[in-house]
Amino acid sequence: EKNFLEVDKLQTAFQTDKGEVISVEEVSFQLRPGETIGIVGESGCGKSVTSLSLMRLLGHSGVIKKGSITFNGRDLTKATEAEMRSIRGNEISMIFQEPMTSLNPVFTVGNQMLELINLHMKLPAKEARAYAVEMLTKVGIPRASEIIDEYPHKLSGGMRQRVMIAMALSCKPKLLIADEPTTALDVTIQAQILELMKKLRDESNTAIMIISHDLGVIAEMADKVIVMYAGQVVEEADVFTLFDDPKHPYTKGLMDSIPHLEHDSDQRLFSIPGTVPTIHNMPKGCRFHTRCQYATEKCAHEKPPLLPIQPESDHRVRCWLQQDDPHRAPIQPRTEV
Numbered sequence: 001e002k003n004f005l006e007v008d009k010l011q012t013a014f015q016t017d018k019g020e021v022i023s024v025e026e027v028s029f030q031l032r033p034g035e036t037i038g039i040v041g042e043s044g045c046g047k048s049v050t051s052l053s054l055m056r057l058l059g060h061s062g063v064i065k066k067g068s069i070t071f072n073g074r075d076l077t078k079a080t081e082a083e084m085r086s087i088r089g090n091e092i093s094m095i096f097q098e099p100m101t102s103l104n105p106v107f108t109v110g111n112q113m114l115e116l117i118n119l120h121m122k123l124p125a126k127e128a129r130a131y132a133v134e135m136l137t138k139v140g141i142p143r144a145s146e147i148i149d150e151y152p153h154k155l156s157g158g159m160r161q162r163v164m165i166a167m168a169l170s171c172k173p174k175l176l177i178a179d180e181p182t183t184a185l186d187v188t189i190q191a192q193i194l195e196l197m198k199k200l201r202d203e204s205n206t207a208i209m210i211i212s213h214d215l216g217v218i219a220e221m222a223d224k225v226i227v228m229y230a231g232q233v234v235e236e237a238d239v240f241t242l243f244d245d246p247k248h249p250y251t252k253g254l255m256d257s258i259p260h261l262e263h264d265s266d267q268r269l270f271s272i273p274g275t276v277p278t279i280h281n282m283p284k285g286c287r288f289h290t291r292c293q294y295a296t297e298k299c300a301h302e303k304p305p306l307l308p309i310q311p312e313s314d315h316r317v318r319c320w321l322q323q324d325d326p327h328r329a330p331i332q333p334r335t336e337v
C-alpha cells in the first residue's frame with residue numbers, strides 16, 4: 001500500500017517572551033496504512049511538538065513555519081480549522097500520557113464517548129450506546145455496560161487509558177497518534193495496552209505514530225523509528241536496523257541508558273553526560289556536539305546534514321562521523337564504567 005501520510009521538512013516555531021524559537025526543524029517521514037512509526041528522544045526533543053503539528057494543536061503561540069503534511073492528498077498545514085476539526089478524532093485520533101487531562105471529569109465515560117461518536121458517526125442513540133459498550137469491551141474493560149456510566153475519577157489509571165483508546169478508536173481513525181501512551185502505567189498494564197494497540201492495528205489496518213522516551217516500547221511496537229534530538233531527526237531506520245546497528249552517537253547513548261525506577265518518569269540515566277540544550281540556547285554546528293565524545297572542531301561549527309549511510313539506503317544519520325569516512329570502524333558499544 002502506498003503512503004497516506006507524508007511529512008516533508010516540517011518546521012514548527014513558538015512565540016516566547018524571548019522571541020520566536022524553532023522547536024522542530026526539518027522533520028520528514030512517511031507512513032502507510034497499518035504501519036507503525038516510533039519517535040524516540042528525551043523530554044523536550046520535539047517529539048510531542050511533531051505530533052501536535054500534525055493535529056494542528058499548537059495553541060496560540062505555535063505555528064508551522066515551513067514544510068508540508070500531506071494526509072490523504074490534502075496538505076494539513078493549509079487546511080482550515082473546520083477541516084481540522086472533522087479530521088481530528090475521525091481520521092486522526094490521539095491518545096496522551098495522562099488520560100485525566102483529556103477526559104472531562106464532570107461527564108461520565110458514556111457522555112464523552114457518545115459525544116464523539118455522535119459527532120462523527122451519526123448513529124441513533126441506542127445504537128451509539130451499544131457501540132460505545134462494544135468498544136469498551138473490546139479494549140478489555142470488564143462490565144463495560146456499567147463502567148460506561150461512571151465518572152473518570154472512579155477508574156484506575158489503566159482503565160482510563162483503555163477508555164481513551166476506546167474513544168480514539170471508536171471512529172476508526174486511519175492514523176492513531178499515541179504520545180507516551182503507557183508512561184503513567186505500571187509495567188503489566190503497559191504490556192496489555194501495547195498488545196491491545198497492536199491487535200486493533202492489525203484488525204483495522206490503522207497506522208500508528210507512537211511517541212516515547214522508552215526504547216522498549218518503541219522496539220515492541222514500531223516498524224520504523226526516528227530518533228530526535230534538540231528538535232531535529234538525528235537518525236532514522238527500520239526498527240531492526242536501528243537496534244542492530246545504530247550509527248548516531250546519541251542513539252547509542254539512548255540504548256546504553258537505564259530508565260529511572262519510577263515508571264512515570266520521563267527521564268533516563270544517561271551514559272552521556274549533559275542535558276538536551278534548550279531551544280533558547282542551541283549549540284552551533286551539530287546540536288549534539290556539547291555531549292558527544294566523538295566531537296571534532298568541525299562538529300562545533302558545521303551543521304551535519306541527514307544523509308543515507310549508503311546511496312538508496314533508508315537508514316539515515318545526521319553525523320559527520322558517518323559522512324566524512326563511511327568506511328571507518330563502527331562506533332564501539334560503550335563498556336560500563
Ligand code: SF4
Binds near residue numbers: 248249292304319320
Ligand atoms: Fe558527534 Fe560530530 Fe556526529 Fe555530532 S556530528 S554526533 S558531534 S561526531
Ligand code: MG
Binds near residue numbers: 044047179180
Ligand atoms: Mg512529550
